[in-house]
Amino acid sequence: MRSAPKKPIQWELNLLAFPALILVFIFAYVPMFGVVMAFQDYDYQLGFFGSPFVGFTNFEFLFTTGAIWKVTANTLFLNAVFILAGMAGSVVLALLMYELTNKKAIKTYQTILVFPNFMSWIIAAYMFYTFLNPRYGMLNQALTGLGLEPVKWYSDPSVWPVILTVTSLWKGVGMGSLLYYAVLMGIERDYFEAAAIDGATKWQTIKKITLPFLIPTMTILLILSVGGIVRADFGLFYFMPQDSKALYPVTDVIDTYVFRALRNMNEPGMAAAAGFLQSTVGFFLVLGANAFVRKIAPENSLF
Amino acid sequence: MITNRRTPVFLHLFFLVLCTLMLLPLLSVFTISVSDDVEIIKAGGYSLLPRGEWKWDAYNLIFKNPYQILQAYQVTLLVTVIGTAGSVLLVSGLAYTLSRRDYRRRKAVSFYLFFTMLFSGGLVPFYILVARVLDWRDSYFALIVPALINVWNVFVLRTNFQRIPGELIESAKMDGASEFRILFQIILPVATPAMATIALFTAFGYWNDWWLGLLFINKPDMNPLQLLLKNMLSNIEVVLARMNDMPQSLRAANLVPTEAIRMAMCLIAAGPMLLAFPFFQKYFVKGLTVGAVKG
Known part of the structure; x- marks a missing residue:
């Protein structure tokens, strides 16, 4: 390929790429210019070019009301928990799956573990509602059966960090483990044979051979998720707690806040300001995480 | 071992x-x-x-009054079929171009795509663009077009295409094949696992989408399945009110199996995906390769 003579104009290749590139421009780049709205008192009638500029008023409002601090703290804390729990769970499952030899069993387990990934958060909300419904739900039946007080799940914020983590794991851990399993499948068997001849224990083999193969994938996924740590999974936080106001102290995150500011409170300028902060912080976090990785292990960095 | x-x-x-x-x-x-x-x-x-x-009373009642669920099915099915076909076509075209090491703008285009994974304008400008500027509220466009290009899929496909030996492309060119023919008759058939994975994920994305519906759809007749379910979770009456064929005796005696209907609707919506994905599963492990953004 490298020796192939370059055509002066690769119009066929350009043509194949063009429609997709235009769509990316419209739906990803055009909104980037829209961040100007964060500095406007945006009015739907006046539009993008007509609305008056108000400097940092939108931001001031966000910070002085304190709204942004609470939702940012919720977002960072819960996402950090999800990232760590998700990665640990996925890697452990992949390692265990790799120990299985029965092809049929592996396939069956994978099918079942992966199925929640294909359910939307709305469907998941239905499924977990059968456990959490305060009157008929199975959790409260179990609690009363054990002689304990039933919990009003949809109005008690204290239980939600756990519920959200469990549901997030339920939905994502299967697919996550499949990603790592795919990497493990690519390891040459020779390594293990050599290790076995040298009398390595199982734990040594995992530590010295298997895990190092997973590290590059883990690192790249981690860099990306650090950038995404300010970006909450809207469906999880909006549908699972069924938008219950009593739960906002724990379940309200930047994305649900922006959505409400836009749709319910009709404050597009303020919503845009919160979104702008979110994007900017996420951007610098990715750059930071990548720079850090490039320093300690350049071969694993994303770019 | x-x-x-x-x-x-x-x-x-x-x-x-x-x-x-x-x-x-x-x-x-x-x-x-x-x-x-x-x-x-x-x-x-x-x-x-x-x-x-x-x-099976709940299912009977739903199927006797299928108007709403059929309507939602129709919207979702149309969006899924057109969206997936369009997306696979456009994404594979772009991925093929990027996979060619002799493509001159390869670096620039890769960066152009990659940057969108790092920074975004956020929800509000996107909403205004689609709802106000393009004025796609309550239209199929709003449900299909914004989700056509998934940059992650482009990178995954590109990496898969790059593994195909260059000689295949070279010899096809010698025979005078155009880039279009090379893509459709050589690359795509060889890359079946990757294509199947991408197609499946895209189809799931469209089928399960509530986001675009939540933002841009207000008309009940344009509700995709997921949005219908969402409305039903908070208010079952949404569905019951439109069931004309409900026996009055049930209604009067307050014997409508509300809970059962709710959950039956949930299964009817999730059913096709539950049945479909195991058939594609054999491609997952082969087709999913991350760590592939670097190029």
Whole structure:
């Protein structure tokens, strides 16, 4: 390929790429210019070019009301928990799956573990509602059966960090483990044979051979998720707690806040300001995480 | 390693328990959908396994009054089919171009795409663009077009295409094949696992989408399935009010199996995906390769 003579104009290749590139421009780049709205008192009638500029008023409002601090703290804390729990769970499952030899069993387990990934958060909300419904739900039946007080799940914020983590794991851990399993499948068997001849224990083999193969994938996924740590999974936080106001102290995150500011409170300028902060912080976090990785292990960095 | 390796029993036990736990939420939804509301109330709540005989009343009622669910199915099906076909076509075209090491703008285009993974304008400008500037509220465009290009999919496909030996392309060119023919007749057939994976994920994305519906759809007749379900979760009356064929005796005696109908609708919506994805599963492990953004 490298020796192939370059055509002066690769119009066929350009043509194949063009429609997709235009769509990316419209739906990803055009909104980037829209961040100007964060500095406007945006009015739907006046539009993008007509609305008056108000400097940092939108931001001031966000910070002085304190709204942004609470939702940012919720977002960072819960996402950090999800990232760590998700990665640990996925890697452990992949390692265990790799120990299985029965092809049929592996396939069956994978099918079942992966199925929640294909359910939307709305469907998941239905499924977990059968456990959490305060009157008929199975959790409260179990609690009363054990002689304990039933919990009003949809109005008690204290239980939600756990519920959200469990549901997030339920939905994502299967697919996550499949990603790592795919990497493990690519390891040459020779390594293990050599290790076995040298009398390595199982734990040594995992530590010295298997895990190092997973590290590059883990690192790249981690860099990306650090950038995404300010970006909450809207469906999880909006549908699972069924938008219950009593739960906002724990379940309200930047994305649900922006959505409400836009749709319910009709404050597009303020919503845009919160979104702008979110994007900017996420951007610098990715750059930071990548720079850090490039320093300690350049071969694993994303770019 | 393969020789002399026997899986310890406890490992299977672990996976069996884990799989059961994963399935519990699905099982309980099914159980409620075939249970009697009266029985649920009498017994003091839902149960994991049906208490008595399976009752299909909820499904009967839904299928006797299928207008709403059919309407939603129609919207979702149309969006999924057109969206997936369009997306696979456009994404594979772009991925093929990027996979060609002799493509001159390869670096620039890769960066152009990659940057969108790092920074975004956020929800509000996007909303204004689609709802106000393009004015796509309550239209199929809003449900299809914004989700056509997934940059991650472009990179995954590109990496898969790059693994195809360059000689294949070279020899096709010698025979005078155009780039279009090379893509459609050589590259795509060779890259079936990757293509199947991408197509499946895109189809799932469209089928399960509530985001675009939530933002841009207000007309009840344009509700995709997921949005109908969402409205129903907060207010079952949305559905019941439009069931004309409901026996008055049921309504009067307050015997409408509300809980069962709710869960039956949930299964009817999730059903096609539950049935479809195991068939594509063999491609997953082969087709999913991350760490592929670098190029």
